[in-house]
Amino acid sequence: MKTDILFSVVVPTYKSFFLKECIDSILLQSYTNFELIIVNDASPENIDEIVSSYSDERIKYYVNEKNCGAVDVVDNWNKCLEYSSGNYIICMGDDDKLLPNCLSEYAELIRKHPNLGVYHAWTEIIDEKSAFYELQSPRPEWESCMSLLWNRWNWRNRQYIGDFCFSVPVLKEIGGFIKFPLAWASDDITAVKCAQFGGVANTQTLCFQYRQNRYTISSVGKTDCKLEAVNLEKKWYVSFLKDYGKYIEDSVPDNFFDTEKKILKLVQGGLEQRFLYKQKMELIKDMTVCLWNVFFWARNFEKYNITKKTLLVSFFYAIIKRVTK
DSSP: OOOOOOEEEEEEEOOOTTHHHHHHHHHTOSSOOEEEEEEEOSOSSSHHHHHHTOOOTTEEEEEOSSOOTTTTHHHHHHHHHHHOOSSEEEEOOTTOEEOTTHHHHHHHHHHHSTTOSEEEEEEEEEOTTSOEEEEOOOOOSEEOHHHHHHHHHTTSOOOOGGGEEEEHHHHHHTTSSOOOGGGTTHHHHHHHHHHTTTOEEEEEEEEEEEEOOTTSHHHHSOHHHHHHHHHHHHHHHHHHHHHHHHHHHHHSOHHHHHHHHHHHHHHHHHHHHHHHHHHHHHHHHHHHHOGGGHHHHHHHTTTTTOOHHHHHHHHHHHHHHHHTO
16 A cells, blocks of 8 residues: 555544543554644643553654643644644544544545545544444535535534544645634534635545544533634635635636536525524523523623524523423
């Protein structure tokens, strides 16, 4: 097997619960030309002890002097990018796992579809005991930027930062991983931005394991921070979709132009409903925990661009959820 492609597998680390499983899965790759970069985000847990138990020369270990924290966790992703020296980078959670064939599948896909900004691994979701939980929907071997976005917005695709492999030059060209509070939509938007350069190629074999667990940032982040991130995400997409219309006229091949333009119109048309739905889901979860939180949102609905109707509907569904528990 040719090993001319150097992968940087980076693990921005704070939690120790599943870190050993994560490291073991990377070191067991059938494709051996990679570096493993672990950046400890000033964690109080026993990260040093776990990493020091390995003697593999491919492991490069760094410790942040100051904790980036959950809200600014993407800063640690970009620190990992700074330390990397590979052609391609995979930024995975400290609780996720690579299947043994992951890098070899990526290498073959890159050779078949060279010069793309992003590649994607078919993924299975596992639980805290590493047991199978759910399978990610299969994807075509190649799809356009708008196809990636359309399928994501219509809930056909679940995806995470770790199941993408990015071209390092392209990722650096767009300014690194796109930062939002709590890494909200940072994975989606970074992938979309990189897919602007020729689309995305997808493996047709399972390669990655995402761990669903109680310790993820999305499980512990505060609702006000999430709603702030929703507004920032919407603002970003409004700007991107406007500019993308001009981009496809100049850059998309004729045989894909009409399709890409049609999907762009569909995405633009569904933008308001998508972000309204996101607001509702976060508000319902918050008020289901404590109905009295409605008074906080009633005082601050304008600050978070929430309409009175959205707040009332969310409160109504929160009551239903509490009653039917």
